[in-house]
Structure formats: structure tokens, C-alpha cells
Amino acid sequence: MIQVLKPGFLTSIQDKGRFGYRHSGVPISGAMDEVSSDMANALLGNSKDAAVMEITLSGPELLFESDTAIAISGAMMSPTINDNELFNDEVYRIKAGSILKFGKLVRGIRCYLAVSGGFNTKKVLGSRSWxxxxxxxxxxxTGKRLPIAENRSLNKNPDLTAAMVHNYNSSVIEVEQGPEFDLLSEAQKAQLFNGIFNIAKENNRMAYQLKQQIYKHTYSILTSSTLPGTVQLTPSGKLIILMKDAQTTGGYPRVLQLTEASIALLSQKSTSDEVDFTLK
Structure with missing residues (x-):
């Protein structure tokens, strides 16, 4: 078990997400940055489906009540175990009674804590994602206790051949054409791919909005299905990028669709960071 001494800011348990219930309006949820959560799990030899802790902007303080092993990937948040510095993308054996803390945010905004065997919190509709x-x-x-696998042997030779890492300095967000892309004028397309956008203060697990707008429009569509990574265009020209906790349908034109890798990269960016769209 792991006991929460301090919760941090917006810290949650996430896995790959909740599938098969979108027809009932249930969001997919899951780790915002699957590249980093996959890396943390891979380092420990866990299944990609193993639940991890998603830590946003500031980290929790955790007491380990049993022996385990951990790996941290994604944002750099100056983690320590018993006041000893830890590094991202490394495996550490943890003894019962140890305390994990996080400090200064150095890079990115979301990091992922994986434990050997994954977090064994309750599954609801096939997923542990909160x-x-x-x-x-x-x-x-504070005070919540999280079940983890105990006395699990550690894979000493994890397979990292498929593991990916971010170029955190990149502002390039790779996209595909959305279902209503052809409604756009040539001038609007030029704005999308030649302009520079910055993330607005409205950014969270549901959606990221962008500060700059493109030309207004009068396009209308029937309410249609959406996915994480769908880029909606409002009549005023505002761009809204749906993220993992987003609604399952929407009535704005779906002009672009982010790749999974681009969703992951975007999830590590925050207010005022630059975004440049490029077609895949």
C-alpha cells in the first residue's frame, strides 16, 4: 500500500482509458501523456495497461507501506526518496517506510509514477482511470491509501525497444485532417499552418484552448462524435483541442485531429507555450 501524506495538485490514477462506453457519453479519460506513462511502465516491465499516477504541476508526498520498485517519467519535478535525489527514467527499489516527495518543476507539467505491477485501485467500466x-x-x-502489487519480482531486462521520449523543446504538433477540414477556406488553412499559436489559460484534462483565432465562419454541422485530439473551430474562429476527459460529441466543425504522440506532447505544455500545426 501507499499512503498519501500530501496530495499535490490535480494528482490522479490513470491507465490507458475507458473504452466501449462512448455511446453512453462516457469520456475515454486515461493518461494525458501516454508516451511518458508507457515509458514508466516499460522500465519496470509492467503491462502498458498498468495504472500509473499522473502528477500535474506539483507533486504529492507519499509513504510506501511495503517494498516495491518505481520509475518516474515525463515532466521533471525534482523527486526525492528519503531526501535523496531521484532521476527520471530510472528504476529505484523502494523499502517500506520510505517517503517520496516532489520539488521544483523544471520541465513539462505532467509526470508519471509507475510502481512494480501497477496501482491496483478499483476498476470501473473496465478502467482504473479516475x-x-x-x-x-x-x-x-490526504490520508488515502492506494493498493499496489506486493512481493512482485522485478524484470531486470525491460524491453524498451518501442519506448518513445519527447522533444520537450519542440512546438510542432502533428495533425491529420479532420472530417470538416474541407469546409475551410484557403485563407483559413494558411492561418492554421503558417501561423503561430499560444496556449490560453483555459487548459486542462478536458480541452486546451488557443489564444489566437483564425477567420470567423458560418459553417454548421449536426452534433457529431469527437475524440481526444479533435480540434474544433467555433464560429468566432477560436480553436479548441479536446483532451482525454473531453465530451464524446460536439457541434463545432472538426477541422483537425491530433495524433496520439501530439496529444502527449501538448499535454506537457502550459499557458502561453507555443503550438505550431503541421500536417502528417
């Missing part, structure tokens, strides 16, 4: 309307819990709270 989403309040489905699971009744959204973020960590």
Missing part, C-alpha cells in the same frame, strides 16, 4: 462522474473520485486526498 473521472469523477464515473468513479466518484477525481484527485488524491
Amino acid at each position: 473521472y469523477f462522474s464515473v468513479t466518484g473520485v477525481e484527485v488524491l486526498s
Whole structure:
């Protein structure tokens, strides 16, 4: 078990997400940055489906009540175990009674803590991902105890051949054409791919908005299905990028679609960071 001494900011348990329930309006949820969560799990030899802890902007303080091993990937948040410095993308054996803390945010905004065997929190609709309307819990709270696999042997030779890492300095967000891309004028397309955009203060697990707008439009569509990574265009010209906790349908034209790798990269960016779209 792991006991939460301090919850940090917007800390949650996430896995690959909740599939097969979108027809009922249930979001996919899951780790915002699958590149980093996959890396943390791979380092420990876990399944890619193993649940991890998603830590946003500031980290929790955790007491390990049993022996385990951990790996941290994604944002650099100056982690320590018993006040000894830890590094991202390394495996550490942890003894019962140890305390994990996080400090200064150095790079990115979301990091992922994996434990050997994964977090064994309750599954709801086939997933351990927290989403309040489905699971009744959204973020960590002080005193909460999280079950983990115990006495699990560690894979000493993890397969990292498929593991990816971010170029955190890149602002390039790779996209595909969305279903309503052809509604755009040539001038609007030029704005999308030649302009520079910055992330607005409205950014979270549901959606990222961009500060700059493109030309207004009067296009209308029937309410249609959306996915994480769908880029919607409002009549005023505002661009909204749906993320992992987004709604399952929408009535704005779906002009672009982010790749999974681009969703992951975008999830490590915050207010005022630059975004440049490029067609895949």
C-alpha cells in the first residue's frame, strides 16, 4: 500500500482509458501523456495497461507501506526518496517506510509514477482511470491509501525497444485532417499552418484552448462524435483541442485531429507555450 501524506495538485490514477462506453457519453479519460506513462511502465516491465499516477504541476508526498520498485517519467519535478535525489527514467527499489516527495518543476507539467505491477485501485467500466462522474473520485486526498502489487519480482531486462521520449523543446504538433477540414477556406488553412499559436489559460484534462483565432465562419454541422485530439473551430474562429476527459460529441466543425504522440506532447505544455500545426 501507499499512503498519501500530501496530495499535490490535480494528482490522479490513470491507465490507458475507458473504452466501449462512448455511446453512453462516457469520456475515454486515461493518461494525458501516454508516451511518458508507457515509458514508466516499460522500465519496470509492467503491462502498458498498468495504472500509473499522473502528477500535474506539483507533486504529492507519499509513504510506501511495503517494498516495491518505481520509475518516474515525463515532466521533471525534482523527486526525492528519503531526501535523496531521484532521476527520471530510472528504476529505484523502494523499502517500506520510505517517503517520496516532489520539488521544483523544471520541465513539462505532467509526470508519471509507475510502481512494480501497477496501482491496483478499483476498476470501473473496465478502467482504473479516475473521472469523477464515473468513479466518484477525481484527485488524491490526504490520508488515502492506494493498493499496489506486493512481493512482485522485478524484470531486470525491460524491453524498451518501442519506448518513445519527447522533444520537450519542440512546438510542432502533428495533425491529420479532420472530417470538416474541407469546409475551410484557403485563407483559413494558411492561418492554421503558417501561423503561430499560444496556449490560453483555459487548459486542462478536458480541452486546451488557443489564444489566437483564425477567420470567423458560418459553417454548421449536426452534433457529431469527437475524440481526444479533435480540434474544433467555433464560429468566432477560436480553436479548441479536446483532451482525454473531453465530451464524446460536439457541434463545432472538426477541422483537425491530433495524433496520439501530439496529444502527449501538448499535454506537457502550459499557458502561453507555443503550438505550431503541421500536417502528417
